[in-house]
Amino acid sequence: MQIDIMLKNGEIRQFESGTTAFDAARGISEGLARAACAVSIDGTVADLRTPLVNDGVFSVLTFTDADGAKTFRHTASHVLAQAVKRLHPTAKLAIGPAIDNGFYYDFDLDTPLSSADLRKIEAEMKTIVKENQPIERFTLPVDEALALMQEKDEPYKADLIKEHADKGEDISFYKQGEFIDLCAGPHLMKTGAVKAFALTSCTGAYWRGDANNKMLQRIYGTAFPKREELDAYLTALEEAKKRDHNVIGRQLGYFLMAEPVGQGLAHLAPKGAKLFQILSRYIEDLEDNEYGYVRTKTPLLAKSDLYKISGHWDHYKDGMFILGDEEKDNEVFALRPMTCPFQYQIYLNSMHSYRDLPIRYGETSTLFRNETSGEMHGLIRLRQFTISEGHIILTPEQLEDEFRSCLELMRRVMGEVGLLEDLTFRFSKWDPSNRTKYEGTPEMWEAAESRMRTILDHLGVDYTEEVGEAAFYGPKLDIQTRNVYGKEDTLITIQIDMMLAEKFGMTYIAADGGKQTPYIIHRTSIGCYERTMALLLEKYAGALPLWLAPEQVRILPITDRSHETAEVILTQLRKAGLRVDIDRRSEKIGYKIREAQVEKIPYMLLLGDKEVESGTISVRKRGEGDIGSQTVAEFIAIALDDINKKAIW
RNA sequence: GCUGAUGUGGCUCAAUGGCAGAGCAGUUCACUCGUAAUGAACAGGUUGUCGGUUCGAUUCCGACCAUCAGCUCCA
DSSP: OEEEEEOTTSOEEEEETTEEHHHHHHHHOHHHHHHOOEEEETTEEEOTTOEEOSOEEEEEEOTTSHHHHHHHHHHHHHHHHHHHHHHOTTOEEOOOOEETTEEEEEEEOSSOOOHHHHHHHHHHHHHHHHHTOBEEEEEEOHHHHHHHHHHTTOHHHHHHHHHHGGGOOOEEEEEETTEEEEOOOOOOSBGGGOOEEEEEEEEEEEGGGOTTSOEEEEEEEEEESSHHHHHHHHHHHHHHHTTOHHHHHHHTTSEEOOTTTOTTOOEEOHHHHHHHHHHHHHHHHHHHHHSOEEEOOOOSEEEHHHHHHHTHHHHSGGGSOEESOTTTOSOOEEEOSOSHHHHHHHHHTSOOBGGGOOEEEEEEEEEEOOOOGGGOBTTTBOSEEEEEEEEEEEOGGGHHHHHHHHHHHHHHHHHHHTOGGGOEEEEEEOOTTOGGGOOSOHHHHHHHHHHHHHHHHHTTOOEEEEETOSBTTBOEEEEEEEOTTOOEEEEEEEEEESSHHHHTTOOEEOTTSOEEOOEEEEEEEEEEHHHHHHHHHHHTTTOOOTTTOSSOEEEEESSGGGHHHHHHHHHHHHHTTOOEEEOOSOOOHHHHHHHHHHTTOSEEEEEOHHHHHHTOEEEEETTTEEEEEEOHHHHHHHHHHHHHHTOOO
16 A cells, blocks of 8 residues: 655655655655654654554654754663673663753662773773664563563663553563663664764762662763764863853952852852842842832841741741751741742731732842752852842732733843843643642642743743742742753742732732732842853853943053053043943053953053043953044943943943 | 762962972062063962871871762752
């Protein structure tokens, strides 16, 4: 029987029913078959071994397709596992998926692997690739699959099969040479295709991602069809590390940590403190003047009673710094991990009409969270940090408009600092199977999440969904970013809370004169300042846009004769609102330029006898070099224009 | 908290079971200089902390502290 297959270009080809996807690809062209990693059949990703039995839409996925690359790297992870099994026959296999930019495989091994071991494993992988073993797929009924894995003494694989047992499906395996792995696929046809690969690191990882389980050894790697692509990737990785805020932030004098003070406690040095001030003034003015916020300034600690009402005592106690001993002391205090219950006290202090709502409280709020020791990371994870925290008290009808306004504010802020294009949106939901982590009833969660989903869909937000990432009081829209190592973190969050208002007895008088419980939006606009500063430093490799640069202009007198004029210009520029300083040292001009360049100062103004004579300055712009002479007034106009436009260069 | 790696002047890095060294930065002196490093001299260290082995430990061993990557957790 013949079937009709529509190709990517719209052309219809006829194949004998039962032709494999790989043979169909070969029918299109030999080159395409060689590059093929997987196929898409009617929009579903499938293995190259899949027989085509129905009419349908067909396309070949190569390494340039995301799913093709995934398949390619998944096969690389099998080559890795095969090599590890050859060198360490007692190793137990866990899982080995493809991830963004690479793959990993988890093993249970008695002895830790060193980087020398990784080089040996790489060498064995090369052998396997050279052997160019055909990769075969086969399936077994659950009981036979289980028997096979038990016979091979693979307890983790046996566990995985048991989890699949009730689905009523056969279990699929892939075999290459002597190596057999439980795997859903898809995979390449032969090991020989995995031409260029590298193992990048070896670390610990818990089985099934649960800290109560045994810690396995995870080997990370990456793979490409061509050597040049691998080299380019590894070079890019090295380059990215040079942007690490933890390195340049310290080098450029933005922040430091001090051993006697403690872990996770950042000291903002003058440049960092200035950047913090620039950002927080910007946010406070923007929120208050254009988005209707009112400022609060609330206490940094409170009696435990407050956290008992809010639920933090039950749900967040491990994360708090507690002052005093519950057993012995009459009163126990805790440093605040969140601002919510404090701003609620301000709401509770007076009666509110529905006409007053929404009320938008904003605070530049310092918080304390007792993170465990391994979790701190530069300015990204701290024990003390300051966030642009806001709580909006509103009626249920106002929810969508206010949510939209929060999103708009966040987009504007991220756009202006230049981070917007790097962000992704995550709808963080509760986990119904983990009831101890969350307050409220399934009905309340259902209501809050469906309301949030409707709003997100209305606003056209492109988001992914994640179970078990919600706050204990409600679902969140988390706005995610990645650091130079590719690690994801939440930069901004907007949350819907239908529970805490009731706990605190917050009400408003509705139009009918009755008391109603408001909804609350918890949100931030620029996130936590330290984290945002870290990402800005990484984004710009320390060369911040003019409007954010702690030192915008440095005046460089060429000889001591120009110092007097330099001081006059300094005053003029400072009066115009520019952040300026003078390099007053008796150094050669080349030396002063070099230092200012290394410090990423946006503008250098050179001042020698010629300039003093003609009443100008010689302007050197970061990234462009010497841009010629200007009068001070001309320079001020240009610089202020860039600042007002928040230009990025 | 867990796995692994690391810890030597302010920074980047050498070296060694027997007096710890370089470059940059710093200080002083000279040079007053035109778009990414002027020269010389000087100073700077209980080798993360505490204990053990040893005639002797910075080096070997142990505990702790801190840093880095990953896991878990999380803004």
